[in-house]
């Protein structure tokens with residue numbers, strides 16, 4: 001009997017025993033750093049001469065691990081292996097597939113702090129963010145397993161006398177999974193196990209910045225009973241291996257999470273029919289965001305300040321849901337800005353392995369350079385209120401930064417910066433605030449801070465985002481509670497962690513029999 005789903009609780013680090021357990025895990029994982037991880041193709045480990053080296057963004061001299069790197073020949077073998085394994089896996093009892101996910105969830109739960117420690121070292125996540133990432137991965141395993149069990153008999157349709165109609169879901173085939181590095185465990189795990197539990201076989205190309213944590217997760221799935229060939233793990237360059245997998249005629253479904261440009265490229269390439277391809281490829285693409293916190297004049301100012309700071313600077317603003325824009329009613333603009341400045345200047349920036357660091361580093365040199373280049377744009381387009389400085393001498397550290405008085409159409413207010421930068425724009429009334437909030441190409445998350453019920457009702461219809469939050473921050477969606485996915489250029493609105501997600505990895509079949 002499967003228990004009803006409940007999300008994994010977060011660790012309370014105020015309690016000494018939890019704090020100590022986490023410190024111990026950090027120490028243990030530190031001793032394991034530098035290990036090598038191989039590809040997994042058809043159940044076999046494959047070692048290559050060419051490798052990816054993953055380093056700690058807080059201390060670039062510290063090697064987290066090396067990972068074998070696939071080329072196109074190995075990607076081809078992985079697709080063939082997934083294609084062969086599909087014939088058997090697709091007919092497995094869905095409950096047996098779900099049980100593999102439940103076993104994996106309990107293994108990760110037992111090693112929770114170990115996984116979180118890898119997140120601390122590999123992508124610079126502060127303790128609480130790392131803990132939430134691991135909890136979310138466990139949630140995806142538990143939730144998608146249950147969703148598949150619910151779907152296994154299909155859905156009810158009508159039958160007339162003398163006929164029986166059935167409406168069932170069947171897997172699609174070889175699924176290419178391409179996750180990002182920012183929710184390095186959760187999104188990678190969720191996008192991998194959703195197609196698997198649905199009966200598809202998977203070729204997963206992890207993000208190069210977080211390939212070690214992906215390798216650790218793949219080990220857990222193997223230990224949990226996944227048959228060989230069902231999951232193939234091929235780290236490699238996005239351009240070389242990613243394109244090859246997307247283009248492959250045997251690829252049936254692509255599940256991508258990452259930037260707008262790569263998502264668009266994948267959609268375009270997936271629409272081209274390749275020689276020998278007799279199906280339309282399906283694409284799930286969850287992409288970037290430029291998310292706004294709107295503050296009304298009738299609003300609790302402390303709630304607004306907290307929502308802006310948490311949304312903007314959690315995980316150094318490296319969330320697709322990060323609130324990088326604050327659009328504030330002119331009557332409370334100065335007060336909100338002043339209080340956000342004061343709260344921001346209290347945030348700590350440092351090595352994420354240390355306790356009570358609010359913001360760790362940004363993920364790599366490319367991210368650091370890109371974010372720092374926006375500091376110049378911000379100075380030209382607006383007024384620097386605080387921050388604006390970085391230091392990449394040891395790791396990629398950037399101070400939390402606020403720019404004010406920006407034109408809603410400025411680059412700072414339109415482009416995804418993906419770093420610890422929030423930009424303020426003043427609105428003359430609530431209608432204008434919503435208009436500004438909607439004026440980007442993205443539509444992922446948004447928050448409205450208001451005590452005016454009519455304004456909240458208006459936002460329900462007019463604020464065009466996939467995840468809308470009232471009187472709280474716009475980050476931190478929880479699996480099974482706040483299904484997640486965006487509108488417009490933010491993606492295909494797949495609603496990860498929601499009741500419709502597994503069905504996106506399947507095709508519905510109607511079977512009608514006459515007696």
Ligand code: NAP
Pocket residue numbers: 178179180181182183187205206207208209236237238239241242243246257258259260262263265266286287288289319320321416418444485486490491
């Ligand atoms: P990214 O640069 O687009 O990379 C995402 C993945 O795509 C990585 O595995 C990357 O591999 C791979 N890739 C790169 N080029 C490719 C190609 N030509 N063909 C196939 N795959 C390719 O994004 P990121 O920097 O990892 O993540 C940050 C972005 O993700 C932000 O825009 C953020 O908003 C978005 N995001 C969206 C959601 C959501 O749910 N909407 C959630 C999280 C993040 P390499 O690492 O090897 O380059």
